[in-house]
Amino acid sequence: MGRLLISRQITLWTAVAVLIIAGVLPLCLVLATSLADVGNYTSTLGNARIWRIFRTSLVLTVLTTVLAGFAGIPLGLLFARTDLPMRRVLTFALSMPLLFPPYILAVGWYEVLGRGGLLAQWAGSPVGEVTSRWLFGLPGAVLVLTTAFLPVVLLLTMTYVNAVNPTLEQAARLFSGWPAVIRSITIPLAAPGVLLSLVLVFLLTMGEFGAPAFLRVTVFPVATFTELTAFYNFGAATAAALPLVAVALLGLTMEQRVLRGKSFQFGWDGGREPSLLPLGRIRTPLCLLVTLAVLLVVALPLGALVFRGLSLAALGEAWDRAGGSAARSLGYSAVSATALAGLGFFLAYVIHRRAVVCWRWVDAAMLFLFTLPGTVIGIGLIALWNRRSTNWIYATPAILVIGYVAQYAVIGTRIILAGFAQTSSAVEEAAEVAGAGWFRRVFGILVPILGPSITMSWVVTFLFCLRDVSLPLLLAPPGYDTLTARTMTLMANGSAELIAALCLLSMSLTAVPLIVYGAARRMGSKAT
Amino acid sequence: MSAIEFQGVWKRYDDRAAVAGLSFRIEEGERVVVHGPSGCGKTTVLRLIAGFLAPDVGRVLVGGKPVAADGRILVSPEHRHLGMVFQDLALWPHLTVAQNLDFALKAQRLASEIRRQRIADMLARVQLNGLADVYPARLSGGQQQRVAIARALVAQPLAVLMDEPLSNLDDELRDELCGQILDLHAQLGFTLVYVTHSKEEMRRIGSRVIRLRDGKEEIP
Numbered sequence: 223m224g225r226l227l228i229s230r231q232i233t234l235w236t237a238v239a240v241l242i243i244a245g246v247l248p249l250c251l252v253l254a255t256s257l258a259d260v261g262n263y264t265s266t267l268g269n270a271r272i273w274r275i276f277r278t279s280l281v282l283t284v285l286t287t288v289l290a291g292f293a294g295i296p297l298g299l300l301f302a303r304t305d306l307p308m309r310r311v312l313t314f315a316l317s318m319p320l321l322f323p324p325y326i327l328a329v330g331w332y333e334v335l336g337r338g339g340l341l342a343q344w345a346g347s348p349v350g351e352v353t354s355r356w357l358f359g360l361p362g363a364v365l366v367l368t369t370a371f372l373p374v375v376l377l378l379t380m381t382y383v384n385a386v387n388p389t390l391e392q393a394a395r396l397f398s399g400w401p402a403v404i405r406s407i408t409i410p411l412a413a414p415g416v417l418l419s420l421v422l423v424f425l426l427t428m429g430e431f432g433a434p435a436f437l438r439v440t441v442f443p444v445a446t447f448t449e450l451t452a453f454y455n456f457g458a459a460t461a462a463a464l465p466l467v468a469v470a471l472l473g474l475t476m477e478q479r480v481l482r483g484k485s486f487q488f489g490w491d492g493g494r495e496p497s498l499l500p501l502g503r504i505r506t507p508l509c510l511l512v513t514l515a516v517l518l519v520v521a522l523p524l525g526a527l528v529f530r531g532l533s534l535a536a537l538g539e540a541w542d543r544a545g546g547s548a549a550r551s552l553g554y555s556a557v558s559a560t561a562l563a564g565l566g567f568f569l570a571y572v573i574h575r576r577a578v579v580c581w582r583w584v585d586a587a588m589l590f591l592f593t594l595p596g597t598v599i600g601i602g603l604i605a606l607w608n609r610r611s612t613n614w615i616y617a618t619p620a621i622l623v624i625g626y627v628a629q630y631a632v633i634g635t636r637i638i639l640a641g642f643a644q645t646s647s648a649v650e651e652a653a654e655v656a657g658a659g660w661f662r663r664v665f666g667i668l669v670p671i672l673g674p675s676i677t678m679s680w681v682v683t684f685l686f687c688l689r690d691v692s693l694p695l696l697l698a699p700p701g702y703d704t705l706t707a708r709t710m711t712l713m714a715n716g717s718a719e720l721i722a723a724l725c726l727l728s729m730s731l732t733a734v735p736l737i738v739y740g741a742a743r744r745m746g747s748k749a750t
Numbered sequence: 751m752s753a754i755e756f757q758g759v760w761k762r763y764d765d766r767a768a769v770a771g772l773s774f775r776i777e778e779g780e781r782v783v784v785h786g787p788s789g790c791g792k793t794t795v796l797r798l799i800a801g802f803l804a805p806d807v808g809r810v811l812v813g814g815k816p817v818a819a820d821g822r823i824l825v826s827p828e829h830r831h832l833g834m835v836f837q838d839l840a841l842w843p844h845l846t847v848a849q850n851l852d853f854a855l856k857a858q859r860l861a862s863e864i865r866r867q868r869i870a871d872m873l874a875r876v877q878l879n880g881l882a883d884v885y886p887a888r889l890s891g892g893q894q895q896r897v898a899i900a901r902a903l904v905a906q907p908l909a910v911l912m913d914e915p916l917s918n919l920d921d922e923l924r925d926e927l928c929g930q931i932l933d934l935h936a937q938l939g940f941t942l943v944y945v946t947h948s949k950e951e952m953r954r955i956g957s958r959v960i961r962l963r964d965g966k967e968e969i970p
Contacts, residue, residue: 239793347903389838393834393836395826397853398828402857670889
């Protein structure tokens with residue numbers, strides 16, 4: 223019994239140690255190093271330019287969050303609680319931008335609104351000049367990032383609205399019509415999730431690097447990146463990252479305050495389908511309006527990319543110049559997703575079973591790492607691993623995998639945690655009573671039961687790794703870059719056709735995990 | 751005039767008829783228990799009366815007026831003037847006890863003073879004085895049950911529907927609440943449709959019993 227307990231504790235503490243080494247230690251080290259020379263802080267934070275950049279970042283972030291909420295919350299309610307036709311298709315179409323790095327949308331909009339874009343070709347170059355100036359600035363960045371992060375609000379609103387016990391709404395329907403029920407019951411009960419989505423959009427926008435860099439909007443992650451890569455000013459880069467860390471901490475605090483202990487309304491068994499608000503006469507016009515919006519904000523920029531990049535010559539050149547990067551992207555993402563699924567399983571176990579004393583800290587640390595911009599995590603990892611003694615890691619793609627693990631551990635863990643929450647702990651206890659050891663319980667009972675959650679965790683983290691820009695730009699060793707990093711590099715001097723083709727290549731890579739997931743589900747359903 | 755009436759009502763889920771040609775009348779002020787084994791269609795009957803479901807065939811009348819017929823809802827739930835106690839109580843967790851009751855009254859557009867008076871009166875009747883500003887999660891199981899009953903009654907509905915409201919309670923509390931429901935009925939004289947699979951509750955609550963089996967009324 224004692225030996226079994228020890229093997230369990232060793233495994234779980236190892237998982238916690240991996241998280242600490244991958245994410246927490248680099249951050250602590252970078253903070254301690256930069257504090258050694260306070261001059262970094264006084265010169266960087268006393269610089270008016272830094273605060274101008276911070277103001278630009280803040281304006282971009284607030285506008286994006288407000289607009290994403292303004293569009294995403296009503297759409298989430300519409301898709302989750304009304305009889306709008308084609309809800310699934312529209313949800314999928316609006317969620318598509320989440321699958322790609324936001325710079326792909328920026329390139330798509332460039333093909334529509336840029337000087338040589340579709341609009342300029344149709345309405346004349348003076349119009350193109352105006353729209354191009356508008357795109358390469360704050361308004362363009364807001365448009366791109368709102369489209370890119372609207373799915374976060376949409377999907378979380380839908381998830382939390384669908385999680386509201388329908389009986390609570392039916393009880394209210396006895397006294398009031400649907401509008402009052404949605405206003406007084408559904409929205410307040412789903413509010414923690416909706417707020418969480420807004421916090422996430424805020425943090426994702428604050429940390430976004432690729433799209434603002436392409437649109438030449440100098441925001442904080444871009445400034446931090448420049449300090450590090452152009453001047454190799456490590457102390458200044460760390461100091462410049464400090465406001466981002468503060469914002470991430472604020473986001474973490476909000477998440478903890480908003481969601482802690484507010485899961486009371488989600489305790490229903492899911493046995494009863496929610497009633498849908500009949501839209502009546504406005505059903506068809508509303509469907510047409512939403513379809514039009516989808517065509518405008520998703521199909522138009524992505525269609526323009528296809529229009530520009532879908533030629534044999536462009537695709538051939540893209541493959542020649544970035545085929546290796548594409549293959550590496552797939553490889554790194556697959557390895558990282560596998561590591562994240564494995565780590566996520568044990569960390570989810572730690573949190574669900576409260577199996578180590580610091581389980582709450584583990585949860586908070588993962589969330590904090592996710593809310594940090596990739597540039598900050600990248601700086602931390604460089605500080606920790608860029609030494610002669612650890613060059614065997616730093617000079618290889620392993621450093622990138624470590625970066626992905628640090629940044630996305632929370633995603634893999636929370637998906638598997640949801641699986642744990644739906645699984646009775648009695649299944650493990652029954653195996654324990656039957657004499658099964660820790661590893662037999664894990665691999666013989668828990669892993670098969672949680673298979674769908676683990677697969678989902680793998681697919682989602684794969685997608686996040688695949689679309690990441692800032693970590694590979696900072697961490698991938700020479701000759702080992704990813705497709706996103708190569709595309710960002712080629713943007714400086716590549717032709718529009720080549721860039722569009724690279725974006726199409728990037729988009730087609732996202733099909734890989736979806737095919738894997740589809741195949742896994744089919745195999746799973748055949749097996750059952 | 752009958753309070754509730756079913757005229758040849760059918761309701762199917764996929765290939766299974768949950769309610770199969772059911773007809774009955776419930777008079778005003780009656781205490782009717784709908785009794786039967788699990789899956790016999792009891793809850794479907796209540797959901798048809800409440801307006802959450804429409805009958806595939808047949809008519810449902812509330813207060814003498816047709817409210818649903820042949821696949822169509824003619825009167826939506828909020829206009830049927832009914833109260834309901836759900837099996838899982840469905841107390842709104844983000845609202846206090848008083849706010850739970852007030853939601854039911856707000857739809858009637860009563861002055862706030864009258865609403866406050868009605869809430870205080872109803873809470874006194876169910877022995878929940880002093881708990882108006884407490885959230886449901888802070889209450890005991892029995893107190894939560896009383897809030898659900900008070901919420902169903904506070905708007906002075908035409909009829910109150912109860913869907914196995916005491917099924918999750920221990921014997922002692924169930925006995926106490928059965929007595930309280932009968933007391934409230936004696937005081938307020940509402941029409942009660944009470945669904946249960948418990949013979950004990952059936953005997954205590956019902957002045958008349960509709961026995962269901964496979965969606966049909968079972969004639970003894």
